[in-house]
Amino acid sequence: MLAKKMYVKNKYQYIGVLSNTIRLKENELWGINDFEGNEILPMQFNEVFTISFGLRLIAAREGFFWKIYNNLGEEISSEKYDSLFPFYGMFGITKIKKGNKFGLLNKRGRKIIPINFKKIERFGQGLVLHNFDSTIEFVDKKSLMQLPEINSETYIDQIKEPVKNIIQNRITKKSKSY
Numbered sequence: 264m265l266a267k268k269m270y271v272k273n274k275y276q277y278i279g280v281l282s283n284t285i286r287l288k289e290n291e292l293w294g295i296n297d298f299e300g301n302e303i304l305p306m307q308f309n310e311v312f313t314i315s316f317g318l319r320l321i322a323a324r325e326g327f328f329w330k331i332y333n334n335l336g337e338e339i340s341s342e343k344y345d346s347l348f349p350f351y352g353m354f355g356i357t358k359i360k361k362g363n364k365f366g367l368l369n370k371r372g373r374k375i376i377p378i379n380f381k382k383i384e385r386f387g388q389g390l391v392l393h394n395f396d397s398t399i400e401f402v403d404k405k406s407l408m409q410l411p412e413i414n415s416e417t418y419i420d421q422i423k424e425p426v427k428n429i430i431q432n433r434i435t436k437k438s439k440s441y
Contacts (some may be wrong), residue, residue: 273364283319283334295321295336303336314349314357315370322347322357331372339372351383354390354407358383373412376402 277288284303285296294306304311308323319334328343348358359369359378366378367390376383382393389403402410 284313284321293323295323300403303334304332312349314347315355315372318371320370320372322349331368333372351385352403356407367407369410370411371412374406375410375412377413 268347275287275289275430276291277286279286285298286305287296289306292306293308294302294305295304295311296302299301302326304323311323311325314320314322314331320339321332322329323369325334328340328345329347330343331339331347332338344350344359344361346360350356351358351367355370356375359366359368359374361378361387363381364378365380365383366374367376367383369375376392379394380392381395382391384391384393386401389401390407392402393398395401419433
């Protein structure tokens with residue numbers, strides 16, 4: 264048994280335990296196995312990490328793009344992202360970036376805010392969504408957790424309907440204080 268442990272230790276550059284999975288790095292590439300050694304994601308990714316512990320979703324970057332997989336190694340969707348920011352603040356959501364636009368995914372890996380915003384940031388007990396026309400929207404935590412999943416790309420005007428506490432202030436250099 265000791266010989267097997269030494270082999271595993273010397274074979275991989277990194278071994279890390281995630282929720283019910285093991286993250287492995289070999290020859291500068293990452294993969295995911297379960298605790299029994301079964302492959303969930305092959306060693307072909309530039310980076311991997313968990314984005315939803317409860318549902319065990321995995322983010323994996325191949326080349327320049329990120330995709331999201333379930334705990335069986337199946338793609339959640341075919342959509343690719345330039346960047347992922349998991350567990351965004353206290354909300355348990357993932358901020359996503361595509362080109363120069365941002366959106367949000369819920370803990371199931373489904374879009375709840377379309378990828379249409381210039382910037383998304385935490386502010387108090389909510390998030391501020393910056394539109395490209397210099398208007399902003401505030402979504403409180405309760406409203407954010409109740410947003411429905413989006414099945415296709417949605418225009419900004421369509422997302423404003425379920426969002427409460429919308430702020431339509433023009434931002435100027437003088438009034439931008441947060």
